[in-house]
Amino acid sequence: MSTTVVPTDKSHLTREEINRKQKEYIFPSVSTYYSDPLPMDHASMQHVWDVEGKKYLDFFGGIVTISVGHCNPRVTSRTKEQIDRMQHVSTCFPNVPMVDLAEKLAQITPGALKKSYFTNSGTEANETAIQVARMHTGNFEVVALRHGYSGRSSLTRGLTGMNTWRKGTIEVGIVHAMNPYCYRCPLGLKYPSCEVACAKDIESVIQFSTSGRIAAFLAEPIQGVGGFITPPKEYFKLAFNIVKQYGGDFISDEVQTAWGRTGHKWFGIEHWEVELSPT
Numbered sequence: 001m002s003t004t005v006v007p008t009d010k011s012h013l014t015r016e017e018i019n020r021k022q023k024e025y026i027f028p029s030v031s032t033y034y035s036d037p038l039p040m041d042h043a044s045m046q047h048v049w050d051v052e053g054k055k056y057l058d059f060f061g062g063i064v065t066i067s068v069g070h071c072n073p074r075v076t077s078r079t080k081e082q083i084d085r086m087q088h089v090s091t092c093f094p095n096v097p098m099v100d101l102a103e104k105l106a107q108i109t110p111g112a113l114k115k116s117y118f119t120n121s122g123t124e125a126n127e128t129a130i131q132v133a134r135m136h137t138g139n140f141e142v143v144a145l146r147h148g149y150s151g152r153s154s155l156t157r158g159l160t161g162m163n164t165w166r167k168g169t170i171e172v173g174i175v176h177a178m179n180p181y182c183y184r185c186p187l188g189l190k191y192p193s194c195e196v197a198c199a200k201d202i203e204s205v206i207q208f209s210t211s212g213r214i215a216a217f218l219a220e221p222i223q224g225v226g227g228f229i230t231p232p233k234e235y236f237k238l239a240f241n242i243v244k245q246y247g248g249d250f251i252s253d254e255v256q257t258a259w260g261r262t263g264h265k266w267f268g269i270e271h272w273e274v275e276l277s278p279t
Helices: 015-025 073-085 096-108 122-137 154-159 197-209 235-245 268-272
Strands: 040-044 047-050 055-057 142-145 174-177 216-219 249-252
Touching (some): 122 216, 197 235, 235 249
């Protein structure tokens, strides 16, 4: 059992002062959603402490990004070791951590996926995936899903299927199919008697809202920001076949579902038994 050294000194700012400075100096779109936010001071594994020294059990996990706990010593020790060795180098030069990680990913990714391209965020990853699909297929239009969330750039906000994230964004070449929301079915049907009609809507959208040839279909295996929406078991196999029929690449947005967060599998799409390939 490992131990973690937790800071004991309190912040020099009070809770009230921190919240005042948040409102005064931080851009207003960075919303905390609370009338009286709780300023965090430090954390260790599954616990966090506020600036007043109160301890909390964290069920939020940094929007599911802290999968192995806050300040996990196995993670921080390797991070510190790498920073002391080499903090940054241009990708014009190969290095051991990059190629070792790429090799490991090639071993655990499903299907024949083997190549990795490293980015700083999920937004950049989705931007890159769309660009690659457009170059690979020679097509331009993209199908995404309602309730989906793809990021904060102009393109990924356009891919996002919720109006709260699309303000100030105009992106051409993106259409949205209905999502597989069995709990609140957009068609008012019941699974399984519905025969997964939501998947068939993808083909209808391609036929009537695009040129008939698409670059890609992008979807989260489980929609996160949209409300943890989990598709029925047949959905992605049907979607995959439709997308391929109309010349598109299938993009699985694993920003929130990868790295074992869904249990038993490294990547979310593996639960739907869709075997992906580089082409």
